[in-house]
Amino acid sequence: MTTQDTHPSESIDARTRGRGFRINLWLHRWSSLIATPMFLVLCLTGTILIFHEEIDHALGVEPAITSAGAPARPIADSIATVMAKYPGQRILMAGVEDHNPNAGYFVVGPAQDTGFDHAQLVHVDLSTAAVVSDQQPEETFTGFLFKLHAEWFLGPLGELVGAFVALLVLVSLVTGIVVYAPYMRRIAFGVLRRGRGARLLQLDLHNFIGAVVLGWALLVSATGLLLGLGTVALGLWQYTELDAIKAEFSKGAPVDRLHIPVAPEAALAAATAAAPGWRASAMYFPDTQYATTRHYTVLLFGEKGLQKRLFKIALVDATTGALAAMRELPWYMKAINLSQPLHFGDYGGLPLKILWTACTWLTLFITGNGAWLWWSRRKRRAQPAVAAQEVAA
């Protein structure tokens, strides 16, 4: 939504209103205008990303793993296959996709690395221990668009740019509600003043559509803000709670990172046995960024409801196979985890995706027409004769 100042004969003159109204009007106008170019890109890429599963499937970039019912082979077999393909590297992380228990993935990196800067993703069919794909996410069409949408190709700095845009949109929405109230006293909801000039019609459309998509826009911009702060939050967690865990549990000699005494299956079994109703979805190997020098870090997801969207971590001793600790994530990490589906609308099947697309396009429309309202007002002010003619008409 943008300005409330309209055709002179219908004007809600900001100068006659209080200081609070004028501040809100100013904030609404400029937060919208600054966000507009980037928001247009986010809406266009976001529309495509809503359907990323369908697009990946149509383009054939999904790993082809069809053996959902077959028994899985030991994880050591898959690790051996991956290591044969990537000699001189080691496994940093392993996991399994939600939709298919045989759709495994491994993250490999240089043996001396603990971080993920040079890591590569490898998809493996756990029932055959065969590598089915080593295409990296950013090499796909939707992966490329996601990099643009989430990071502007700038990495963590780009995430903060996205968070700033989301904050501007939030400011625009909240101040838009404030400046919308006087308008609603004059014009009944849904009335479009046709035949009285393009500006009035566009203003009515702007306010009407803005009111219709307000709930969706608030939800998507608030979750976008949280997701944009994801790396900052992860860093905060890493340097506070995770470092404390590492300090507490790293006493003793580190394990040989290339020959870990306890097999991954044993670590997964120890973690799941300690948390009934939770399933192991991924694990970080010892001596990596999110694990201690002698423990696996296992990520456990709930089976139903909100718990499916959240996870807790279990530390399993890589020398004994015993559970060392179980930890919940802090509230801010939980909020960010929950924001992902609420931002992309991929939790309610195709009908919700279509609704998400409709809301995105309507928001795209009012963003563009809001900028047009501002531009046409400036143009009219620069040409008083034209404005006078419009009043006379």
Added chain:
Amino acid sequence: MSKDPHPLRIPLILLATSLAGFFGLFLLEGGWDYAFFALSALPLVVGAWHWRRHAPKA
């Protein structure tokens, strides 16, 4: 000019309705899905209804 003392009533009801739908669909599973989806989509349905209602007669 309308004398409505609560001019934002309709937009705020639509806002609350859609958010209830989005969060309900997200948090609960099973037979309530259709009801929560209907709540999510209600603002658009109301908008489309108003649009048609105020459309110029052919």
